[in-house]
């Protein structure tokens with residue numbers, strides 16, 4: 001199979017799929033090449049929090065019919081220190097902004113349905129994808145699918161293939177600078193058919209380690225526990241997970257955790273990572289392919305949305321008006337938002353987790369920061385402004 005398209009996209013996560021749709025709205029054609037099956041990408045449980053700007057982007061792109069019906073609008077979050085919960089009124093602190101809880105896999109399902117309804121090409125189960133000649137005028141993507149060799153000739157390649165993808169790895173090492181930090185803990189996450197502990201997302205700093213209570217609906221809870229980076233899931237039967245959740249989410253008012261059938265269980269490592277620049281000739285990296293944040297700030301999917309918003313506008317200016325300035329500015333424009341999110345995610349992670357081997361000085365600094373965030377309007381306002389997401393163009 002040999003095909004030609006304007007933009008060849010590697011990866012059908014939120015970044016690749018949304019880019020394909022935004023380009024379609026501008027009359028630009030693309031082909032998405034994805035290693036996994038449709039069922040796999042639609043059922044991968046990941047992020048849950050959409051910033052206002054991401055919701056607006058999905059709405060403007062006509063993708064919000066189900067999001068409006070099923071998304072849960074949250075006007076605040078809770079920070080729990082020991083057994084005491086404090087509410088941060090995001091809406092009041094940010095002059096009216098809110099977040100929406102809607103699973104990443106639901107965003108992905110909506111995007112795939114829309115691309116297929118628009119006759120968009122998504123090549124699932126494409127193995128051994130490789131990218132070629134992106135330093136020249138005629139880049140190519142090759143792959144194998146159903147035992148057949150495939151090749152896509154394109155004007156540009158969008159590397160939307162996540163942290164472990166092939167696109168970033170195809171850039172000569174000397175051309176990329178990596179900044180990263182690995183944290184000495186991970187998250188054990190479950191999805192459970194159970195009533196959430198609260199109507200809002202709760203971030204807990206507990207002497208036994210961090211915990212997070214979130215949800216996907218009024219009947220499905222999403223819960224996380226800080227664990228060891230090399231944690232073995234077999235050591236965590238459901239009963240042990242629930243016991244630990246009861247302990248860490250307990251408040252002065254008592255137990256707040258409702259148990260239910262565990263639908264999914266997994267361990268997620270925590271790291272901060274940025275690869276600069278995000279453009280290499282005619283290759284543009286977007287989303288997790290270029291940067292990772294620890295999930296404590298709920299920024300990963302939102303950054304993926306922001307990147308492809310910038311990229312689709314830049315590609316559109318190129319195809320319509322032969323303008324190259326927006327493509328030239330892509331990396332710098334995105335990196336400004338990315339570094340703010342990197343800082344915020346590192347800040348939330350540092351403030352909320354128990355660091356192994358932390359000395360008394362470090363523990364007291366952390367406690368002081370927590371007390372400051374829940375008692376000072378200025379500190380709460382800064383956290384809230386970052387959490388709901390900074391405006392585009394800022």
Ligand code: RFL
Pocket residue numbers: 010011012013014015016033034035036041045046047048049050104126128129160161162163164165166187189268286287288289295297298299300301302303304
């Ligand atoms: P994805 O979603 O990883 O998609 C990349 C796609 O590329 C495919 N792929 C390949 N295809 C072809 N050839 C290859 N060689 C390929 N290699 C990979 C993959 O199969 C996949 O389909 O990247 P994208 O689109 O950049 O999206 C990024 C987000 O997925 C990620 O940042 C978020 O999930 C992070 N995240 C959160 N982000 C938020 O904004 N809010 C949250 O509340 C939030 N919570 C989270 C999170 C991530 C978590 N985990 C599991 C890492 C909570 C967790 C637990």
Ligand code: PHB
Pocket residue numbers: 046047048049201212214215222295296297298
């Ligand atoms: C989630 O609902 O999965 C979630 C919420 C907040 C986070 C991370 C994940 O910071």
